[in-house]
Amino acid sequence: MTTILAKLRSKKLIALAVASSGIASLLLPGGRTAHSRFVIPLDLMENSTCGIKQKTHLAELMQQVRLIIWDEAPMTQRFAFEDLDKTLRDILGAKDEINRGKLFGGVPILLGGNFRQILPIIPKGKRQEVVQACINRSDLWQHCQLHTLSRIMRVNEYTTDGHVDPRKQEFNRWVLDIGDGRAAAVCKDGEEEPTWIEILEQFIVKSEKPPIDAVIDTIFPDFLRRYKNEDYLREREILTPHNDDADQINKHMFKKLEGQTMIYKSSDEICKGSTDAYDQHSAYPVEYLNKLNFPGVPPHKLKLKIGQPIMLLRNLYPSAGLCNGTRLIITDFQKFIIQACIITGSHVGDMVIIHRIVLTSAQTKWPFVMQRIQFPVRPCYAMTINKSQGQSLDIVGIYLPRPVFSHGQLYVTLSRVTNPDGLKIVMVGDNEGRLPNHTRNVVYKETFHNLQPNT
Structure with missing residues (x-):
C-alpha cells in the first residue's frame, strides 16, 4: 500500500x-x-x-x-x-x-x-x-475484485541467506490453520461445535507460580532494573481477552514500580440530554458514578508513576501519532498534564503533552450517558486482544484464565509476534482436567464463503 x-x-x-x-x-x-x-x-x-x-x-x-x-x-x-x-x-x-x-x-x-x-x-x-x-x-x-495473500508477513520465513526456515514456516501454517478454523478441534460435553484446540507444548509456560506471576516473570524478566528502558517496554506485551484480566495484571505491575504515585480523580456527571427523568442526579449521586467503569473509558481514580507505559484511549492528534492504541511512557506529570514519550508507530521518541478531555459512555446497560473528565489513558503492561490488532511485538505473553469469546481473537493474538521464540502462553486449565493444554478457538466460517479471488 x-x-x-x-x-x-x-x-x-x-x-x-x-x-x-x-x-x-x-x-x-x-x-x-x-x-x-x-x-x-x-x-x-x-x-x-x-x-x-x-x-x-x-x-x-x-x-x-x-x-x-x-x-x-x-x-x-x-x-x-x-x-x-x-x-x-x-x-x-x-x-x-x-x-x-x-x-x-x-x-x-x-x-x-x-x-x-x-x-x-x-x-x-x-x-x-x-x-x-x-x-x-x-x-x-x-x-469488488478479490486478490489474496497466502503467507503471514509478520514472521519472515526466510533466513538472511535466502533459505526457508522450516520452523517458522510450520508456525505460520499453524497460525493460518487456526485463523481459518482448520486446526483439529474437539467438543466439550454439551457443546455442538468443536472449538477446543490444543496449543503446542513449546509455547506453554510451565511454572509452579500463580498464573499472573508466571506470565509477568516470563514476559518482563529483570523488570526492576529495566522498567524505564523504552526498547524493553516497546518490544513486549501481555495480551488477554478480557478487560478485567488486563487490569489485574497492570495492578500487579504497578506495585513493582518504584517512585512517587500520582492519583488523578475524574469529574463525573450524567449528560442532561440523555434522560427524561426528573432529578436524575438524586437517583445516581456522584459517589455512585465514580464507581462505574465502562469499556474504553479510564477509571475514576487513575494511578500513575514515572516510567510507566500507558495507552491512549482516544484519537487526540493522529497526525502527531496520538491515536487510540498508541503506547507511551510517562516521563513527568503535573496537576493538569501528563508528559510522555511515544514508543510505537511512526513518531517513536516524540515527547507529547496529554491533558484531560471529556469522555462519554456509550451503549451501556445504564439508562443515561455519563460524562467523565479524565486523562484518556490506561496502564498497558497488559492490554486486551482487540486493542492489540495492528501492532507487531517481539515478545508476546498470552494470558488465558478464560478462553477467547469472539471470532478471530486467538488468531490475532498468535499473529502479533514477529518470531515464534517470542510467544509464551499461560492458560488456566478447566475444572475437569479433561482437555489439558486446550483452549477455545472461535471462528465464524460463514464469513469466508464469498472470499474466493477473481479468476
Whole structure:
C-alpha cells in the first residue's frame, strides 16, 4: 500500500490513505482514521450518510481524489462503506451527472484487511449479527475484485541467506490453520461445535507460580532494573481477552514500580440530554458514578508513576501519532498534564503533552450517558486482544484464565509476534482436567464463503 501511495503522489495525484483503527492509520503515509477523514457517523444505520457537505473544502478534495486506500476494512461495519458510496455519488455527481450511477462516484477504492481477524464490534450482538455487519455481506461486495495473500508477513520465513526456515514456516501454517478454523478441534460435553484446540507444548509456560506471576516473570524478566528502558517496554506485551484480566495484571505491575504515585480523580456527571427523568442526579449521586467503569473509558481514580507505559484511549492528534492504541511512557506529570514519550508507530521518541478531555459512555446497560473528565489513558503492561490488532511485538505473553469469546481473537493474538521464540502462553486449565493444554478457538466460517479471488 505504501508503494502505491508513493507512486501516485510522485505523479502529483491525490491518494487518500485511511484505516479502520488509529494504530493501523499510523502505518500509512499521511494516514487518517476513516471516520475522521470521511466524517462517518458513529451511530451507523442503513439510511445514514457521511457528513461531507457540498461546496466545502473536503467536498472539493473528494472531487480531485484518484485513489482511496482503506486498511483493516473488515473491522468496519458495512454501513460505513455504503454511507461513503452514497456520499461520493452525490458529491461527484454534482460535477458530472454520470458519476451518480458509478460505484463510489467513480473513485477507485483499494480495501485491505484480513477476515481471519476481529470483525466489526456489535455490542451484545449475536453471531449472525456480526457476520451480517461485515463488508462482504454488502451489495457493494459483488463489484469488488478479490486478490489474496497466502503467507503471514509478520514472521519472515526466510533466513538472511535466502533459505526457508522450516520452523517458522510450520508456525505460520499453524497460525493460518487456526485463523481459518482448520486446526483439529474437539467438543466439550454439551457443546455442538468443536472449538477446543490444543496449543503446542513449546509455547506453554510451565511454572509452579500463580498464573499472573508466571506470565509477568516470563514476559518482563529483570523488570526492576529495566522498567524505564523504552526498547524493553516497546518490544513486549501481555495480551488477554478480557478487560478485567488486563487490569489485574497492570495492578500487579504497578506495585513493582518504584517512585512517587500520582492519583488523578475524574469529574463525573450524567449528560442532561440523555434522560427524561426528573432529578436524575438524586437517583445516581456522584459517589455512585465514580464507581462505574465502562469499556474504553479510564477509571475514576487513575494511578500513575514515572516510567510507566500507558495507552491512549482516544484519537487526540493522529497526525502527531496520538491515536487510540498508541503506547507511551510517562516521563513527568503535573496537576493538569501528563508528559510522555511515544514508543510505537511512526513518531517513536516524540515527547507529547496529554491533558484531560471529556469522555462519554456509550451503549451501556445504564439508562443515561455519563460524562467523565479524565486523562484518556490506561496502564498497558497488559492490554486486551482487540486493542492489540495492528501492532507487531517481539515478545508476546498470552494470558488465558478464560478462553477467547469472539471470532478471530486467538488468531490475532498468535499473529502479533514477529518470531515464534517470542510467544509464551499461560492458560488456566478447566475444572475437569479433561482437555489439558486446550483452549477455545472461535471462528465464524460463514464469513469466508464469498472470499474466493477473481479468476
